[in-house]
Amino acid sequence: xxxxxxxxxxxxxxxxxxxxxxxxxxxxxxxxxxxxxxxxxxxxxxxxxxxxxxxxxxxxxxxxxxxxxxxxxxxxxxxxxxxxxxxxxxxxxxxxxxxxxxxxxxxxxxxxxxxxxxxxxxxxxxxxxxxxxxxxxxxxxxxxxxxxxxxxxxxxxxxxxxxxxxxxxxxxxxxxxxxxxxxxxxxxxxxxxxxxxxxxxxxxxxxxxxxxxxxxxxxxxxxxxxxxxxxxxxxxxxxxxxxxxxxxxxxxxxxxxxxxxxxxxxxxxxxxxxxxxxxxxxxxxxxxxxxxxxxxxxxxxxxxxxxxxxxxxxxxxx
Numbered sequence: 001x002x003x004x005x006x007x008x009x010x011x012x013x014x015x016x017x018x019x020x021x022x023x024x025x026x027x028x029x030x031x032x033x034x035x036x037x038x039x040x041x042x043x044x045x046x047x048x049x050x051x052x053x054x055x056x057x058x059x060x061x062x063x064x065x066x067x068x069x070x071x072x073x074x075x076x077x078x079x080x081x082x083x084x085x086x087x088x089x090x091x092x093x094x095x096x097x098x099x100x101x102x103x104x105x106x107x108x109x110x111x112x113x114x115x116x117x118x119x120x121x122x123x124x125x126x127x128x129x130x131x132x133x134x135x136x137x138x139x140x141x142x143x144x145x146x147x148x149x150x151x152x153x154x155x156x157x158x159x160x161x162x163x164x165x166x167x168x169x170x171x172x173x174x175x176x177x178x179x180x181x182x183x184x185x186x187x188x189x190x191x192x193x194x195x196x197x198x199x200x201x202x203x204x205x206x207x208x209x210x211x212x213x214x215x216x217x218x219x220x221x222x223x224x225x226x227x228x229x230x231x232x233x234x235x236x237x238x239x240x241x242x243x244x245x246x247x248x249x250x251x252x253x254x255x256x257x258x259x260x261x262x263x264x265x266x267x268x269x270x271x272x273x274x275x276x277x278x279x280x281x282x283x284x285x286x287x288x289x290x291x292x293x294x295x296x297x298x299x300x301x302x303x304x305x306x307x308x309x310x311x312x313x314x315x316x317x318x
Contacts, residue, residue: 004040008033032226146317149218153308156211163208163297167201205297212300213239219307220256222315229255249277253303260310269310272303 005016010031017026021037028035171193178188213236220232235252239245257273260266276299311317 268306
């Protein structure tokens with residue numbers, strides 16, 4: 001039935017599809033855009049001079065004579081066959097195909113190209129290259145993506161370490177200050193010191209959570225949409241729903257750990273994600289969650305460190 005040639009409206013890739021696919025729904029192999037295969041247009045009609053009976057002389061009509069208006073019309077007139085003085089056979093059918101103007105990109109009746117391509121293999125982006133980052137992460141190049149994630153991760157590590165260190169420092173420094181103030185007759189009570197330490201812990205913990213969710217969002221944004229178990233926004237946003245967030249941990253962290261492990265072969269992300277997801281359930285059922293939550297900053301650090309390491313392996317960040 002022939003083939004149809006046109007450009008992808010999204011990535012401008014030249015594609016060719018068998019006419020048998022006309023009218024079917026397909027997607028572009030380069031940019032995955034959805035479309036319907038256009039119907040091929042019939043070739044332009046050409047004037048055909050009938051072949052004369054055998055052994056009879058034939059004279060071509062005047063309009064086909066050299067110098068006339070319709071002479072030649074895009075094909076070369078062959079030499080007359082032996083025994084036929086002025087014989088002119090019909091022209092060969094023009095096999096070229098031009099996409100009509102109404103199907104050009106941006107036109108009202110434009111039909112996107114098909115997914116099935118004959119004789120053409122779309123090159124896939126190499127893992128960790130800039131085109132993959134541009135397609136799935138909104139960054140212009142891989143270095144911009146790497147710098148953004150690295151800065152966020154370093155800040156998270158500093159603040160998360162401060163969750164355990166800063167309250168202790170506040171308590172110790174407060175005690176030292178209390179002893180110095182006793183010389184002036186002023187003292188700071190134990191409960192006051194304990195409250196200051198708790199307030200320091202709470203503030204640093206909230207800041208660590210902010211950077212934690214920001215890292216989670218950006219790592220989810222690396223995954224191609226067709227391979228992701230959820231979107232970056234849902235991965236973070238659904239954690240604010242009470243009780244439902246216990247289940248959602250298995251999606252936001254569990255599925256992410258599974259994906260990174262499957263993508264890189266590095267098993268730590270899935271292991272730490274499983275521990276992180278089951279910790280709240282242990283708290284509810286067994287009642288030891290309070291003790292376990294004292295070590296949550298360490299668990300957070302270990303899981304996010306495994307996530308970042310697997311991302312570096314995946315994206316070839318040395």
